[in-house]
Structures are given as structure tokens and as C-alpha cells.
Amino acid sequence: MYRDYKHRHGDHVFFRDVGKDMMVISRGQGIYLYDDEGREYIDGCAGSAVANIGHAVPEVVEAIAAQAGKVAFTHLSRFVTEPTMRLAHMVAELAPAGLGRVYLVSGGSEAVEAAIKFARTYYVERDGADSKKYQVIARWHGFHGNTLGALSVTGHIPRRRKYEPMLVDFPHIPACYCYRCHYGESYPACGVKCAHALDDMIRQCGAENVAAFIAEPLVGAASGAVPPVAEYWPLVRAICDQHDVLLIADEVMTGFGRTGRHFATEHWGVIPDIISCAKGMSAGYAPLGAFIVQERHHLALEKGSGRFIHGHTYGGNPLASATGVAVLEYYHRHKLVDNSREMGDLLFELMEPAAESPIVGDVRGLGLFMGVELVEDKASRRPFPAGVAIGEQLTRKCIQHGLVLYPGSGHADGKSGDHVLIAPPLTISAAEVAELVRRFRAGLADLERELGVSRLAQAVT
Numbered sequence: 001m002y003r004d005y006k007h008r009h010g011d012h013v014f015f016r017d018v019g020k021d022m023m024v025i026s027r028g029q030g031i032y033l034y035d036d037e038g039r040e041y042i043d044g045c046a047g048s049a050v051a052n053i054g055h056a057v058p059e060v061v062e063a064i065a066a067q068a069g070k071v072a073f074t075h076l077s078r079f080v081t082e083p084t085m086r087l088a089h090m091v092a093e094l095a096p097a098g099l100g101r102v103y104l105v106s107g108g109s110e111a112v113e114a115a116i117k118f119a120r121t122y123y124v125e126r127d128g129a130d131s132k133k134y135q136v137i138a139r140w141h142g143f144h145g146n147t148l149g150a151l152s153v154t155g156h157i158p159r160r161r162k163y164e165p166m167l168v169d170f171p172h173i174p175a176c177y178c179y180r181c182h183y184g185e186s187y188p189a190c191g192v193k194c195a196h197a198l199d200d201m202i203r204q205c206g207a208e209n210v211a212a213f214i215a216e217p218l219v220g221a222a223s224g225a226v227p228p229v230a231e232y233w234p235l236v237r238a239i240c241d242q243h244d245v246l247l248i249a250d251e252v253m254t255g256f257g258r259t260g261r262h263f264a265t266e267h268w269g270v271i272p273d274i275i276s277c278a279k280g281m282s283a284g285y286a287p288l289g290a291f292i293v294q295e296r297h298h299l300a301l302e303k304g305s306g307r308f309i310h311g312h313t314y315g316g317n318p319l320a321s322a323t324g325v326a327v328l329e330y331y332h333r334h335k336l337v338d339n340s341r342e343m344g345d346l347l348f349e350l351m352e353p354a355a356e357s358p359i360v361g362d363v364r365g366l367g368l369f370m371g372v373e374l375v376e377d378k379a380s381r382r383p384f385p386a387g388v389a390i391g392e393q394l395t396r397k398c399i400q401h402g403l404v405l406y407p408g409s410g411h412a413d414g415k416s417g418d419h420v421l422i423a424p425p426l427t428i429s430a431a432e433v434a435e436l437v438r439r440f441r442a443g444l445a446d447l448e449r450e451l452g453v454s455r456l457a458q459a460v461t
């Protein structure tokens, strides 16, 4: 535990959560993490849907060492290296049709920042400096990162609240979140109002002022793997086309096989104008991200000023690029996208009994991307009061059974509403899925007993 280290050497790490006693992880292997006392945990959330190929993969470690031995850093404004060209080529090959240009960065927030700045750049290059198009419409309940631009399009209230005065005033529309429908309606009778809200918002802003709409294909960290209804993405695609607005799919969490497809928008046959991605792109072996853009939009830049006025020191560095190449090769060699789909089906099947728990309101997601929403009252879908921190409690119980989860909160009303995200490495086997579910159910049963709400407890009282 960090407490012992602190005692001996002082307390110098600036944690996000100052009061929390941190576990010390000393190594990882496959889907497992090991703490400094040798205890083993299933990495049931791959960090935060990052470690998609599992831990300590020898060929990736070798590729990183080999590149570090050649050249670790060159600046992309002056040089390009073979791994950077190769990575961009591989990503473009995986991306939906036409998305042929890859702008490399070092993480998800950077990818979103760059994507929304490119959207503005595109219209200035195409229509001239007088273009008014700059607004980026986003959604409540979405998460796009913590830098100020990315946070401005984020719609998760707890992450925004403190910084609200510093944010750009971008408009937000309700997300497609059927379990807590903003309109209090049910699908399909609702007519997918949440998608038509985009049309209303564009008209309200004036299409001449709107550059882009950004959304996660399935909402990740902010609400727990919430999938849209089937019509949602085709509808928002059509609305964007109608108003000459770019569609940005934020696939930072869902990209690279997480949902059983290379990119999640493939589930609905929709081709975005821009995709932001990160996490699974390097599976945690190096900080890496990108936005991928349609050739025709890049062409506007080529024909225009030729300069995208944006960049970060580490964007497209050789070490991160070589890591990405090795990771993407590993996905391909081990058919991890197929495994994500197959093991995802198994995960959903084996989790069915857990969904019967009196405190589990909803189990949702796609592939190896699952959200479990926790509620105090199942019939009314009433969340636990925020102070109970039920997601954190479940996470602690599961840790005791050797399973790591990713809890999130605040999606019901900005304060209450809890879920845990289950998103293990895409390398997981059937036996490991079964073990993950066994550990989850053991943690859940402990929590139910403590709350006095287990089916057994109810039967006895």
C-alpha cells in the first residue's frame, strides 16, 4: 500500500483523490495485475478500457525497446519516421471508407481538442476567414476529455462543475439514454426525439454558425457503456449532412475492437467525417491518440493554406508510433476484434443472473464493453443518494475478490446515478470471462448482504 511508502519516503504524488489509500501494482501479465504483496486481480476494466491486449506482451515490449534503440524522438514538424508512416497507414486501413488522414497525438483529450479545431479549420479553409462556423454541438451525459476544449464539449456535470466559468459555451443536447430518457418516453414510440434534438439545436444556433456535432457511439465513462437505438447514428448522420455540419465520432473508448468492431460506428453502417481515438490504439504501452479525417476534408486544407495551426511536442513521435504499430499487428495476428465479439456475447450471457440483483437496474453495452447501472429502487429506477457512493462500494467489494472495475457516477441528475464499467482486455478467454463474472457476483453478493437487500435477505425477513 502507498501508505507504507509515504511513511518511509514522504508523500509527493499528487493524486486526483487526495484521501484515497492507493494500491501499489508491481506487475501485470495477460488479463491479470499483481500488487506489491503478490495478490492477483483480473483487470476487469483494462485500466479505463485501455489495456486491450493485456499486460506484458513480449513482442510489444521488444518493439518498444528496438525503436528506443534506433531513435526515440524526432519532431513531426521537421521529420517523419518509418513507424509514424506505418502507423498512419495501418489506422487508415482499419478506419471506415474515406477516412484516410491520421493526425497523431498522445491521448484522448488531445485527439478531441485537435478534432474540434480541425472542424473549425476546415470551414475557414473551404469558405474563407469570414466563415462563422465554429460552434460544436455535443451531448449531455457524454465525456470527451478533461482539457478545457474537450471539457467544453463534455456533458458530464461532475467533471464540468468546478471549471464551468472557464469553458467555451458550446451547446448540448440530450443523449440517447433510454434507461433515463430525457423526454420520459419509451422507444420506439418516442420517434428517437433525442436524435431530432440535433436538428432543432442546429436551427436554433443557425447552421451557418455550426461546425460539428460530437458524440460517443456508446457513452463510456460518463454513463457506463450506453448504446444508442438502431436509428440514432443514421439519423444524426443525415441531419449533419442536411446542414453541412461535420460529424465527429469520439471513439477514444470504443475504437480498436472494444465493441466487437474496429470502430463502433460500423455497427450502424455510419461513416463519420472525423473519428477521435486513443486508448486501445496503443493498449496502454505508450501515450497515443489520433483523429482520423476524410480525405475530402483534408483536401480543403491542401487547397487552402496548407497549414493546420495546431500541434503538440509528442504528436507522432517514433516511440509511440512504433508501439502503436506493434499493438495493431497484435490485434490482427490474434483476431482480437472477433474475440471481443465472441467473448462479449459470453460475458452478457453469464451476467444475466447478476442483472436479477435488487440493486442492478440495467446491464448494457456491446462486445467487451459493459455498463452495470446500480439503483436503490429497481421499479422506479431511483438511484442511490450520491453520498452513498454505491459504485465505489461495489468496486471495493470486487477488489476483495480479485476483480478491478471502473466506477462512475453523477449521470442521473449531475450528482446521483452510479454505474461500473466492465471492459477487460480483448485477449480474455472463455474461462477467464467465467472467472470474471464469478468474482463480480461474489463482490455484488457481499454488497447486497451489507445493504440487507439480497434476495436471500429479503426471503428471510
Ligand SMILES: Cc1ncc(COP(=O)(O)O)c(C=O)c1O
Binding pocket: 048, 107, 108, 109, 110, 112, 143, 144, 145, 146, 216, 220, 221, 250, 251, 252, 253, 278, 279
Ligand atoms: C470518449 C472519450 N473521449 C476522450 C477521453 C479523454 O481521453 P484521455 O483521458 O486519454 O485524455 C476519454 C477518456 O476516458 C473518453 O472515454
